[in-house]
Amino acid sequence: MPSFDIVSELDKHEVTNAVDQAKRELETRYDFKGVAASIEQKGESIMLEAEVDFQLRQLIDIIYAKLVARKIDIKCIEEKDPDLTGVKARQELVLKQGLDQPICNKITKLIKESKLKVQAQIQGEKVRVTGKKRDDLQQTMALLKDSDIDMPLQYNNFRD
Structure with missing residues (x-):
């Protein structure tokens, strides 16, 4: 029958490639010169860190653009609430699979x-x-x- x-399912290799491309773009972007911002992949999540909330939204846009370019559906990403402390803004993007x-x-x-x-x-x-x-x-x-x-x-x- x-x-x-x-x-x-999620292609973890393509996610890793998208995060690496986003890191390279972050290093070359003019609006992030001299800004302490980072994108890190830790297991089943992507950690974003910037100085203010506006820059955090730009980092999310960068990572989404790279994921879509690698044919990864962004419906599998769950955005956690941003952690806005005095000097840093952090946000976690959880990769949902299954x-x-x-x-x-x-x-x-x-x-x-x-x-x-x-x-x-x-x-x-x-x-x-x-x-x-x-x-x-x-x-x-x-x-x-x-x-x-x-x-x-x-x-x-x-x-x-």
């Missing part, structure tokens, strides 16, 4: 309400969709692409 998996339980439930509910002849099963951090016809599976993919799920979705492990 044909099936595929719905996942939300489908959590509420999103998996939303996906399965959306598939069931569509009345397509497919079955959806939650398997950890992915949803497996099976059906008798390949066309039904492709309609399911199209349905999910048009939906308002706030995570980037990838479809892999397609078996015919």
Whole structure:
């Protein structure tokens, strides 16, 4: 029986490349000359640090531009509240990966309400969709692409 998996994965190598490009741009930007600003990647998050809130917003714009250029969907980034202390402004951008339980439930509910002849099963951090016809599976993919799920979705492990 044909099936595929719905996942939300992040290419960590591309994220590292985007952060490195953002650091290089930060060194060459005229409006950041003589300013103590930095971009650091620490595991599953990106730490931004600048002198004021305005510069922090510019750093976010720089990193988003680099991520989009590397074809990374920015829906997988969660912005934490900025920490505005006297001399420094810090903010953490958390990289979300994998489908959590509420999103998996939303996906399965959306598939069931569509009345397509497919079955959806939650398997950890992915949803497996099976059906008798390949066309039904492709309609399911199209349905999910048009939906308002706030995570980037990838479809892999397609078996015919």
